[in-house]
Amino acid sequence: MPDSEPGILVARLARGETAALGEFFDRCAGLAYGLALRILRDPTEAEDVVQEVFVQVWRQASRYDPGRGSPEAWVCTIARTRALDQLRRRAARREEPAGPDQPSSARPAASEEALAVRKALDGLSGDQRRALELAYYEGLTQSEIARRLGEPLGTIKTRIRSAMMRLRETLAPAQA
Amino acid sequence: MNDHPQRELAPLAALGALDGESLAEWNAHVATCEPCRRDLAAYESVAGSIGTAADPRPVPAELRRRVLSSLGAPAERSRASRAPWALAAAASIAAVALAGGLVWALLAREDARREGQRAEREARALQERLAREQSALAALVAAADTRTTVLAGLPAAPGARGRVVWNPAQRRAVLVATGLPPAAEGKAYEIWVIAGAAPVPAGLFQVDARGEAMVEMPWVDEAARPGTFAVTLEPEQGVPAPTGPMVLAGAVS
Numbered sequence: 001m002p003d004s005e006p007g008i009l010v011a012r013l014a015r016g017e018t019a020a021l022g023e024f025f026d027r028c029a030g031l032a033y034g035l036a037l038r039i040l041r042d043p044t045e046a047e048d049v050v051q052e053v054f055v056q057v058w059r060q061a062s063r064y065d066p067g068r069g070s071p072e073a074w075v076c077t078i079a080r081t082r083a084l085d086q087l088r089r090r091a092a093r094r095e096e097p098a099g100p101d102q103p104s105s106a107r108p109a110a111s112e113e114a115l116a117v118r119k120a121l122d123g124l125s126g127d128q129r130r131a132l133e134l135a136y137y138e139g140l141t142q143s144e145i146a147r148r149l150g151e152p153l154g155t156i157k158t159r160i161r162s163a164m165m166r167l168r169e170t171l172a173p174a175q176a
Numbered sequence: 177m178n179d180h181p182q183r184e185l186a187p188l189a190a191l192g193a194l195d196g197e198s199l200a201e202w203n204a205h206v207a208t209c210e211p212c213r214r215d216l217a218a219y220e221s222v223a224g225s226i227g228t229a230a231d232p233r234p235v236p237a238e239l240r241r242r243v244l245s246s247l248g249a250p251a252e253r254s255r256a257s258r259a260p261w262a263l264a265a266a267a268s269i270a271a272v273a274l275a276g277g278l279v280w281a282l283l284a285r286e287d288a289r290r291e292g293q294r295a296e297r298e299a300r301a302l303q304e305r306l307a308r309e310q311s312a313l314a315a316l317v318a319a320a321d322t323r324t325t326v327l328a329g330l331p332a333a334p335g336a337r338g339r340v341v342w343n344p345a346q347r348r349a350v351l352v353a354t355g356l357p358p359a360a361e362g363k364a365y366e367i368w369v370i371a372g373a374a375p376v377p378a379g380l381f382q383v384d385a386r387g388e389a390m391v392e393m394p395w396v397d398e399a400a401r402p403g404t405f406a407v408t409l410e411p412e413q414g415v416p417a418p419t420g421p422m423v424l425a426g427a428v429s
Contacts, residue, residue: 018247018248018249018250019249019250021244021247021249022244022249022250022251022252025235025240025243025244025249026240029235029239029240029243030232030233030234030235031227031228031230031232033232033233033234033235033239034230034231034232034233035227035230037233038230038231047236047239050235050239050243051239051242051243051246054243054247055246055247058247068217068220068221068224069220069221069224069225070224070225070228072228073221073224073225073227073228074224076224076225076226076227076228076230077220077223077224077227079227080227084192111228113225113228114228114229116225117225117226117228117229118229121226121229132191132226135188135191135192135193136191136223136226136227139192140193141192141193141194141195142188142193142194142195142198143195143196144195145193157184157188157198160187160188160191160193161184161187161188163187164187164188164190164191164219164222164223165187167222167225167226168187168218168219168222171221171222171225172218172221172222
């Protein structure tokens with residue numbers, strides 16, 4: 001169904017078509033929610049993030065640039081930013097982090113992009129992957145990661161850089 | 177080619193992982209360096225992709241409704257996204273698709289017994305509406321010997337509520353449920369009747385865009401003397417014994 005292809009949906013959103021929002025939500029909200037849950041581990045906060053994400057999607061659809069990445073990646077970037085903002089607000093209020101990850105009842109979806117990224121992540125060393133995940137899912141800076149892992153700053157910088165270069169080569173070989 | 181030691185910082189900058197002097201150095205440099213800005217954009221694409229590999233999670237129906245209505249968007253699901261299930265449902269149970277208001281009509285009938293005259297008038301009005309719209313179902317609701325069992329939401333679906341309205345003489349049972357998240361792709365909710373022995377499957381259903389469902393359950397003998405009604409989340413073709421998380425349950429009193 002060509003009108004439902006994600007890039008087309010965003011174009012329809014950019015034209016102000018509210019009718020496209022439901023479909024775009026059904027495409028991407030599960031991913032935004034899953035990502036927010038992984039970062040925040042709190043369903044209520046994660047739900048708030050999903051709300052914020054789609055408000056931003058609706059307001060900024062005309063600014064989406066397909067050259068920068070897929071619509072799903074765009075939604076994930078917004079979701080990560082919002083979720084990390086909330087994580088930092090929570091840390092600033094010194095609240096205890098909410099409970100452990102809930103078991104998933106959904107079969108993980110597998111877009112081609114997701115499969116390619118998972119394969120690329122599997123190709124990283126454990127050290128590289130851990131450092132990357134702390135930066136991505138916890139929003140830690142290089143110094144915070146070095147402290148958390150008890151490693152020199154230079155080591156962490158190299159690990160993250162190598163991980164990202166490896167991902168870039170795998171995901172966009174023509175441009176790397 | 178110019179020496180570009182700052183180029184090393186681009187991948188970290190894309191993640192927002194720079195701090196301290198590195199961050200200051202990068203910010204000062206990237207303002208005047210086009211190749212590094214291009215590099216940053218490439219690494220930001222990579223960073224954007226990382227999130228797509230996360231596991232999606234089912235979105236609660238109430239959240240979907242809230243988000244879409246706050247943006248002025250229609251909340252009905254497109255037929256395309258539901259078509260494959262619709263065929264399976266028609267094959268497994270007689271799903272009675274009624275307007276959301278009728279769900280509350282059934283719930284209101286029980287409350288009316290407890291809340292006196294005004295509520296009775298409301299219940300009668302709703303019953304009349306039911307009668308106009310679905311006369312067969314109204315017969316079940318109106319019969320004096322029809323029983324109702326309240327189902328409570330379990331930790332897997334804390335916002336869920338439900339009732340089974342059942343009548344052994346008519347050999348009919350209807351499940352009404354609200355507050356259930358839509359089942360994930362390839363899954364459906366399955367109803368169980370437990371009458372002392374193993375749970376007996378009694379129908380499959382999906383919730384609508386409002387997270388509600390009202391379904392005519394296939395009559396099973398155990399429903400003549402049930403002990404408990406329950407709902408679990410299962411593979412969409414159904415299973416002969418419960419395997420998935422339980423979302424609703426209620427004991428017959």
